[in-house]
Amino acid sequence: MTTRLKAAGVAVTTLALCGTLAACGGAGGPSGGGGSISDDKIALGVITDLSGVYSELAGENAVAAVEMAVEDFKKEHGEDAITDKIEVTKADHQNKPEIANTAAREMYDRDGVDAIFDVPTSSAALAVATVANQNKKLYFNVGAATTELSGAQCNPYTYHYAYDTYMLANGTGKTVTEKGGKSWYIIYPDYAFGQDMNKSFTAAVEEAGGTIVKADPTPFPNDNFSTFMTKAPTLNPKPDVLGTMQAGGDLVNVVKQYNEFGLREKGVDLAVGLMFDTDIASIGVKPLAGTQFTTAWFWNLDDESREWADRFKEKTGVRPTFDQAANYSAATQYLEAIQRAETDKAEDVTKELDGYEFEDFFARNAKIRAEDHQVVHDAYLVQVKEEAEVEEDFDFTKLLETIPADEAFMSVEESACEMG
Amino acid sequence: MLRVRGLTATYGEARVLQDVSLDVESGQVVTLVGRNGAGKTTLLRCLMGLHRSMEGTIELDDRDITRLSPHQRCRAGLGYVPDDRGIYASLNVEENLTLPPTVGPDAWSLEQVYEAFPVLADRRRQAGTHLSGGEQQMLSIARVLRMGSRLLLCDEPTEGLSPLLVQQIGDILRNVKAHGVTVLLIEQNVHFASTVADRHHLIAQGRLVESLDNAEVKEREHELLEYLGI
Amino acid sequence: MDGLLQQIFNGLVSGSFYALLALGLSVIFGMLGVVNFAHGAFYMLGAFGAFILLDSFGLSWWLALFVVPAVLGIVGMVLERTLVHRLVALDPLYNFLLTFGIALILQDLMRLRYGVQSQPFSRPELLDGSLNLGLFSYPKYQVFVLLFSIVISGLVWLVLTRTRVGMVVRAATERADLSQALGINVGRWVTPVFGFGIALAGLAGVLAAPMRAVNSSMGGDLIIVIFAVVVIGGLGSVFGSVTAGYVVGMLTAVGNFYLPALSQSLVFILMALVLLLRPAGLFGREEGVHA
Ligand SMILES: Nc1ncnc2c1ncn2[C@@H]1O[C@H](COP(=O)(O)OP(=O)(O)OP(=O)(O)O)[C@@H](O)[C@H]1O
Ligand SMILES: [Mg+2]
Numbered sequence: 001m002t003t004r005l006k007a008a009g010v011a012v013t014t015l016a017l018c019g020t021l022a023a024c025g026g027a028g029g030p031s032g033g034g035g036s037i038s039d040d041k042i043a044l045g046v047i048t049d050l051s052g053v054y055s056e057l058a059g060e061n062a063v064a065a066v067e068m069a070v071e072d073f074k075k076e077h078g079e080d081a082i083t084d085k086i087e088v089t090k091a092d093h094q095n096k097p098e099i100a101n102t103a104a105r106e107m108y109d110r111d112g113v114d115a116i117f118d119v120p121t122s123s124a125a126l127a128v129a130t131v132a133n134q135n136k137k138l139y140f141n142v143g144a145a146t147t148e149l150s151g152a153q154c155n156p157y158t159y160h161y162a163y164d165t166y167m168l169a170n171g172t173g174k175t176v177t178e179k180g181g182k183s184w185y186i187i188y189p190d191y192a193f194g195q196d197m198n199k200s201f202t203a204a205v206e207e208a209g210g211t212i213v214k215a216d217p218t219p220f221p222n223d224n225f226s227t228f229m230t231k232a233p234t235l236n237p238k239p240d241v242l243g244t245m246q247a248g249g250d251l252v253n254v255v256k257q258y259n260e261f262g263l264r265e266k267g268v269d270l271a272v273g274l275m276f277d278t279d280i281a282s283i284g285v286k287p288l289a290g291t292q293f294t295t296a297w298f299w300n301l302d303d304e305s306r307e308w309a310d311r312f313k314e315k316t317g318v319r320p321t322f323d324q325a326a327n328y329s330a331a332t333q334y335l336e337a338i339q340r341a342e343t344d345k346a347e348d349v350t351k352e353l354d355g356y357e358f359e360d361f362f363a364r365n366a367k368i369r370a371e372d373h374q375v376v377h378d379a380y381l382v383q384v385k386e387e388a389e390v391e392e393d394f395d396f397t398k399l400l401e402t403i404p405a406d407e408a409f410m411s412v413e414e415s416a417c418e419m420g
Numbered sequence: 421m422l423r424v425r426g427l428t429a430t431y432g433e434a435r436v437l438q439d440v441s442l443d444v445e446s447g448q449v450v451t452l453v454g455r456n457g458a459g460k461t462t463l464l465r466c467l468m469g470l471h472r473s474m475e476g477t478i479e480l481d482d483r484d485i486t487r488l489s490p491h492q493r494c495r496a497g498l499g500y501v502p503d504d505r506g507i508y509a510s511l512n513v514e515e516n517l518t519l520p521p522t523v524g525p526d527a528w529s530l531e532q533v534y535e536a537f538p539v540l541a542d543r544r545r546q547a548g549t550h551l552s553g554g555e556q557q558m559l560s561i562a563r564v565l566r567m568g569s570r571l572l573l574c575d576e577p578t579e580g581l582s583p584l585l586v587q588q589i590g591d592i593l594r595n596v597k598a599h600g601v602t603v604l605l606i607e608q609n610v611h612f613a614s615t616v617a618d619r620h621h622l623i624a625q626g627r628l629v630e631s632l633d634n635a636e637v638k639e640r641e642h643e644l645l646e647y648l649g650i
Numbered sequence: 651m652d653g654l655l656q657q658i659f660n661g662l663v664s665g666s667f668y669a670l671l672a673l674g675l676s677v678i679f680g681m682l683g684v685v686n687f688a689h690g691a692f693y694m695l696g697a698f699g700a701f702i703l704l705d706s707f708g709l710s711w712w713l714a715l716f717v718v719p720a721v722l723g724i725v726g727m728v729l730e731r732t733l734v735h736r737l738v739a740l741d742p743l744y745n746f747l748l749t750f751g752i753a754l755i756l757q758d759l760m761r762l763r764y765g766v767q768s769q770p771f772s773r774p775e776l777l778d779g780s781l782n783l784g785l786f787s788y789p790k791y792q793v794f795v796l797l798f799s800i801v802i803s804g805l806v807w808l809v810l811t812r813t814r815v816g817m818v819v820r821a822a823t824e825r826a827d828l829s830q831a832l833g834i835n836v837g838r839w840v841t842p843v844f845g846f847g848i849a850l851a852g853l854a855g856v857l858a859a860p861m862r863a864v865n866s867s868m869g870g871d872l873i874i875v876i877f878a879v880v881v882i883g884g885l886g887s888v889f890g891s892v893t894a895g896y897v898v899g900m901l902t903a904v905g906n907f908y909l910p911a912l913s914q915s916l917v918f919i920l921m922a923l924v925l926l927l928r929p930a931g932l933f934g935r936e937e938g939v940h941a
Binding site for chain 3: 051052053054055056190216217218219220221223224226227228230231234248249250252253256257260261262278279281282283284286287
């Protein structure tokens with residue numbers, strides 16, 4: 001029987017290897033330039049998670065958002081549009097950097113894609129940013145949260161849209177601390193995103209005059225947080241806030257178990273690093289009621305947002321997440337910049353984008369910073385509604401405070417970006 | 421009682437038994453003698469249905485059992501005492517005894533077993549593998565007696581046992597034979613074999629090469645011992 | 651000290667899941683010689699079963715506790731009869747391909763239907779709140795899970811050690827071939843035992859639904875650990891896998907407490923140690939392994 005086990009073990013390993021190798025396909029030749037519109041068309045590529053944990057908050061509906069942006073652009077400009085040949089292609093990167101890398105190469109080289117959008121998972125986004133820089137083609141990151149993209153690893157071809165760990169930490173960490181949640185116990189999943197979030201939150205809390213009693217990495221994925229739940233109230237000094245940096249299923253586990261262990265009654269409040277409406281739907285409003293978190297946008301923020309969200313729902317059947325809305329906004333701003341530049345040549349488009357100030361349903365008081373390619377805009381500190389306040393599906397959050405664009409993101413001075 | 425015809429067995433490419441034909445008469449004790457690796461164990465496993473890659477036919481009391489599965493052969497009257505004794509560690513002594521069904525009218529009762537093997541009675545609640553090697557051998561034989569099997573297939577029951585225990589096993593086998601049970605016995609100890617058995621089959625490189633009676637075994641004891649490398 | 655005691659208690663609770671799952675995996679392995687890589691998927695189906703019963707039929711979680719394992723047990727038996735039993739004659743590689751394939755199919759089916767987001771599920775009201783255990787108070791629901799899993803493991807233990815059925819299963823688990831030669835129709839027991847193992851996985855899933863995220867990947871993440879638990883306990887050893895389940899649970903909890911960064915690997919370090927020092931597992935027997 002041991003042989004049977006060994007064979008099974010070998011099979012697991014082999015399968016894992018195959019997966020990796022399959023991702024290492026070759027790349028095609030360089031694409032031809034020239035003319036005002038390369039290949040006589042504008043091609044937008046969406047690299048996103050089409051099957052995994054982020055497939056609902058980004059995924060197919062992020063692609064749908066980009067397609068909506070293309071349709072709206074054509075409608076808006078009609079005859080005057082620089083071209084009516086605008087294509088959208090998509091690829092599933094399964095949240096793996098090596099697959100994202102291959103997909104990006106193929107899009108730029110083979111499919112003649114001019115700009116890539118989305119790319120959740122920081123390691124995958126950084127891989128795509130590198131490819132964009134090498135190929136001198138544009139990349140608008142929306143899905144990934146790492147500050148590196150517009151920090152130490154910034155490049156002239158990559159823009160960072162929507163949100164990052166600084167924004168989340170600055171919003172939630174600072175505000176909660178200032179409102180009296182002075183001492184924090186942070187738990188974070190032990191991979192790049194979690195570590196990044198932990199760093200950003202620690203900095204934000206300390207800057208606001210709070211202290212981090214302890215920060216514990218947790219296994220990822222993990223379904224059992226009881227150790228951390230029982231540990232929290234016994235720490236010395238007892239923390240006011242349990243800050244969870246978990247996402248998706250892990251976050252659901254944390255919240256369920258936070259409630260099981262009655263931590264709120266024990267005087268330890270919950271602060272969530274990153275949360276989407278889809279997470280709230282999973283957990284239920286009741287156990288989360290009152291929880292504060294920071295978001296780049298939410299669909300019923302105001303009438304303008306709601307109007308877009310209604311159109312989105314008509315097309316997709318669901319309410320948009322901020323990732324999807326931001327993909328629409330990014331694609332729109334990109335197409336408008338081409339229209340103004342009268343070419344899709346990356347260098348000319350960036351000239352139009354850099355320093356551009358704009359306003360759309362997603363991005364308010366927005367500016368595309370030339371120095372580090374961070375797209376800054378208002379962010380929102382929100383709170384999960386009480387069950388009785390919920391009026392319709394996905395009506396989960398209410399606005400507490402608008403964080404102005406120039407405070408919501410890391411300042412240019414703080415940014416580690418040196419655009420080469 | 422048992423008739424084997426043209427039995428050939430393989431392990432992958434290797435042919436371990438070649439065209440073996442063998443008859444065992446009812447009530448007899450018959451031994452298989454041969455060097456290590458000659459194929460004795462494989463032959464018993466074929467008879468029991470445990471070794472699948474084989475050709476040939478096996479009949480028990482004129483009934484073809486070649487296609488039967490091991491548990492059906494057991495119920496047809498074959499009692500298997502494997503070379504490793506086959507004692508379950510996760511069963512206690514009594515459970516080891518009572519696990520198999522009774523298959524014949526002459527099945528011993530538990531009381532009879534304990535009377536004949538007092539040591540098993542003393543240790544009935546202990547895990548089977550906590551017994552000494554000799555005790556495990558007793559248990560393995562007692563188990564087939566309790567089933568009431570008509571034909572015992574015993575694979576080297578004396579291996580590794582002290583002379584005293586070997587003698588005890590001899591007594592048991594003679595006792596069993598007196599009850600009319602037939603025995604096919606693998607035995608390297610030709611001297612011991614000649615004290616319990618009626619006939620002896622010499623097996624070499626997967627073939628039955630000779631069939632001897634007790635007188636012939638005595639006569640050629642030295643030659644046989646040398647051949648067996650003992 | 652209180653802290654450590656409480657961590658040990660935490661560990662016992664998560665160990666409850668390991669124990670129930672490892673128990674099923676272990677009897678299936680022992681009896682069929684099949685490593686069931688789909689075990690985690692049935693745990694996931696158990697949790698979804700509770701969710702579906704409540705969401706679509708309004709049946710309470712308490713009913714699900716009985717209905718779901720029973721239904722999944724039957725599904726398991728059908729699966730054994732139609733597919734799994736064919737593995738016995740085949741190369742072990744097929745074992746992996748089939749059961750892992752089943753796991754992927756089940757997981758994807760649930761994902762197609764319910765997406766990747768977790769499904770909402772709340773505690774039965776009766777088990778809301780916490781219980782004072784003297785040294786510390788503890789969520790009632792989790793105390794229930796622990797007691798329930800101990801009772802189930804205990805019942806299985808009683809059946810295995812005190813009944814004829816149990817004796818046959820133990821014998822067939824330890825040495826299937828020999829048991830055949832001793833007149834046991836092992837084949838007849840294989841299907842119910844497989845179904846039973848699957849039912850246990852489903853039961854663990856129902857127990858998990860109120861306290862863990864219910865989504866299609868919840869089982870896939872768990873199966874690797876369960877696999878390690880079974881190896882630590884000794885393949886095919888029922889007592890070993892239950893004990894190892896609780897031990898691994900405690901190890902992880904205490905590890906999370908003192909060495910959170912390492913806790914993920916502790917289980918596998920323990921597994922490596924056990925394989926080095928006692929290849930048959932803590933409670934395994936050499937014979938059992940080779941049977
Ligand atoms: N599982 C196996 N796979 C391959 N070959 C085997 C296997 N078991 C036995 N053999 C080979 O088959 C031949 C016969 O083995 P068998 O065990 O039947 O011999 P034996 O006469 O019982 O020997 P011994 O006196 O050592 O018990 C030997 O050459 C052995 O190496
Ligand atoms: Mg032998």
